[in-house]
Amino acid sequence: MELIKLNTPSQLVIGDGSLAQFFEDFAKKGYQRLFVLSIPVVRPLLQAYFDQLKQAGILVQVNEQIAAEPSFAEVEGILAEARAFKTDAVAGIGGGSVLDAAKFIAAQLGNTQSTSEIIGIGNLKGRSTYLACLPTTAGTGSEVSPNAIFLDTTDNEKKGVISPFLMPDAAYIDPLLTVGVPPAVTAFTGIDAFTHCLEAFINRFAHPVIDRFALDGMQLIFKNLKKAYDQGDDLEARAAVALGSVYGGMCLGPVNTAAVHALAYPLGSKYKIAHGLSNAVMLPYVLEYNLPAATERFAIIAKTIGVEACSSDEEYAAKGIEAIKNWIVDLNIPLKLSALEIPGTALEDIATSALKVQRLLRNNVREISFDDALEIYRKAY
Numbered sequence: 001m002e003l004i005k006l007n008t009p010s011q012l013v014i015g016d017g018s019l020a021q022f023f024e025d026f027a028k029k030g031y032q033r034l035f036v037l038s039i040p041v042v043r044p045l046l047q048a049y050f051d052q053l054k055q056a057g058i059l060v061q062v063n064e065q066i067a068a069e070p071s072f073a074e075v076e077g078i079l080a081e082a083r084a085f086k087t088d089a090v091a092g093i094g095g096g097s098v099l100d101a102a103k104f105i106a107a108q109l110g111n112t113q114s115t116s117e118i119i120g121i122g123n124l125k126g127r128s129t130y131l132a133c134l135p136t137t138a139g140t141g142s143e144v145s146p147n148a149i150f151l152d153t154t155d156n157e158k159k160g161v162i163s164p165f166l167m168p169d170a171a172y173i174d175p176l177l178t179v180g181v182p183p184a185v186t187a188f189t190g191i192d193a194f195t196h197c198l199e200a201f202i203n204r205f206a207h208p209v210i211d212r213f214a215l216d217g218m219q220l221i222f223k224n225l226k227k228a229y230d231q232g233d234d235l236e237a238r239a240a241v242a243l244g245s246v247y248g249g250m251c252l253g254p255v256n257t258a259a260v261h262a263l264a265y266p267l268g269s270k271y272k273i274a275h276g277l278s279n280a281v282m283l284p285y286v287l288e289y290n291l292p293a294a295t296e297r298f299a300i301i302a303k304t305i306g307v308e309a310c311s312s313d314e315e316y317a318a319k320g321i322e323a324i325k326n327w328i329v330d331l332n333i334p335l336k337l338s339a340l341e342i343p344g345t346a347l348e349d350i351a352t353s354a355l356k357v358q359r360l361l362r363n364n365v366r367e368i369s370f371d372d373a374l375e376i377y378r379k380a381y
Contacts, residue, residue, distance in 0.1 A: 004207045004254050007146055009133075011170040014246065016239075018174035022134060023049040025170070026089070027056055031130060035087035036062045037078065037102045039094040041180065042136055046093065061085045066098045069158075069268055069275060071151040072115050075101045079108050089130040092168075093177075095189070096140025096275070099133045100148035103166045106131035119152075121359060124163035133168040136177045138228075138241040139189025139276055141196055141249020143171035147256075151269055157353060158265040164253070173246055175239040183229050187331040188276025190225040190241050194218055195279045196248030198301065199257040202287075202294050203363050210255045215304050217247030222305040222327065229331055258364040260286045263373060266353035271342055280333045281340065284325045285380045291317055293366040337381045347377045 013021055026034070034053065038046065043064070050060045063078055082090065082105050090109070092102025107118070110128035118124040133143035142148070148161045181189070197217035200210050221244035227237035263286060264278035273281075291298055299313035302320025310316040328335060338344070351373040355361070361368055368376075 002207060004209055006209070006250075007164045007167045007253055008144060008250065009168045009171040012144065012173075013171070014173045014243065016174065016176055016235075018172040019045070019134060019177060020049070022091075022132060022170070022172040023052065026091075026132070027053060027058065029089075029130070031058065031089040033059045033085060033087045034061070034089045034091060035082045035085055035105070036060060037066060037090070037092045037094065037098050037105070038062055038064055039066070039098060039136065040064050042093060042177065045177070061087070066094065066101050069097050069149075069151060070101055071153050073153055075104050075150060076115060079105050082109060087129070089132075091132045091134065093134045093136065095135070095137040096142045099135060099140065099142035100150065102133060103131060103142070103148045103168065104150070104161065107161075107163075107165055118161050118163070119159050121160075121162040124161060124165050127165040131168045132170040132172065134172045134174065134177065135242075135245070137181055137185060137189040138175075138178050138238070138245040139192045141193060141245050141252060143168060143173065144246055144249035145252035147252055156269055157356060158269045160359065162359075167253075173242055175235065175242040178228075178238050178242055179233055179235070181232070183232065184332075185276075186229050186232065187225065187333060188274050188280065189245075190221055190228065190276070191280040191283070191328065191331070191333070192276035193241070193245035193248040194221040194225070195260050195283055196251050196257060197221070197244070199260055199363070200248075200251035200255040201301065202290060202297050202365055203255050203258055204365055205255050205363055206297075207255060210251050213247040213250050215300070217244040217251070218301060219304050220244035220247070226327070226330055256360065256363055258360055259290070259368055262357035262360040262364075263354045263376060265357055266350040267337075267340070267342070270346070270350065270353065271340070273340055273342075277333065277340075280328050280331075281335060281337060282376075282380060283328070284321060284335060285376050287321045287324065288379075289368075289372070289376055290364065290366050291321065335380075337377065342381075344381055347374060347381065351377055
């Protein structure tokens with residue numbers, strides 16, 4: 001068995017009421033100045049807890065600027081605000097972009113490294129500020145991953161800071177926080193989580209330990225996402241998708257994603273397509289490309305998501321990809337780039353950008369050249 005290293009939060013709390021548990025736990029830790037990154041829509045759920053902390057003598061400052069997929073410049077601006085507040089603890093309560101920003105800020109508060117010095121894998125030297133993450137969407141798994149992804153406006157490319165020091169000290173996953181998420185966002189983020197699991201399983205560096213997380217995550221999300229999409233207050237479905245998202249996040253550090261994410265990144269950085277939507281559109285076409293290199297594993301996925309009565313791995317694999325396509329369509333997501341108003345003349349430029357994401361492409365079970373990437377985009381168009 002290949003050696004694998006799993007990094008997880010020191011405290012992982014999952015289940016209804018985790019939000020209240022966070023504030024109860026935090027009040028006992030002795031910190032005096034909490035800097036919170038969040039989103040306006042959950043402020044009504046949080047204000048009473050903020051008031052309780054203030055009554056206990058803990059100062060709270062809230063920043064709600066992060067809207068979607070922030071740039072390094074944006075989070076550097078928020079970092080300056082956190083420094084001015086002299087915070088001694090950071091909490092992210094929001095979607096993946098909010099959590100990524102919270103991770104960056106907590107790491108950089110006591111760090112002398114510049115942003116350019118920490119971009120990449122393993123370049124961050126440490127983190128001295130307490131960090132807790134509470135997701136409000138069931139998607140990125142950022143609360144249990146060592147990754148933070150931002151837009152670099154100097155070249156308009158998405159880039160990652162990947163480090164075990166970005167793993168939060170504590171993560172609290174409360175499915176009730178996801179109940180108010182709009183249907184489209186539920187679908188996009190759910191497919192993102194599903195893709196984390198799938199790409200960890202269909203991966204050059206797949207590992208038996210991560211395979212278990214990946215398969216369970218795919219099954220939970222595939223069976224429950226449509227229910228959560230159709231009926232946002234279906235607490236059982238919300239809880240299942242939230243747990244699947246956690247499993248997906250736990251796949252990201254040890255194994256990580258591959259070509260689906262690499263080919264999705266330019267759609268977000270260049271055309272502001274939501275990350276989950278970018279993954280959803282690219283997913284079927286990358287699966288079809290990878291199929292010859294991992295037929296047996298695709299067959300296992302097909303059985304995991306409920307495909308039955310096939311006579312060979314090849315048939316299972318093909319029907320599994322078809323089932324995923326139909327699932328995406330059922331979630332009212334287009335399967336064509338042209339439906340996202342991306343010009344056909346841009347495909348070569350997008351392919352050029354995708355080929356720069358070698359930290360993910362190296363994980364893909366089948367090598368992808370520029371011509372291969374361009375052909376995948378053309379099929380997706």
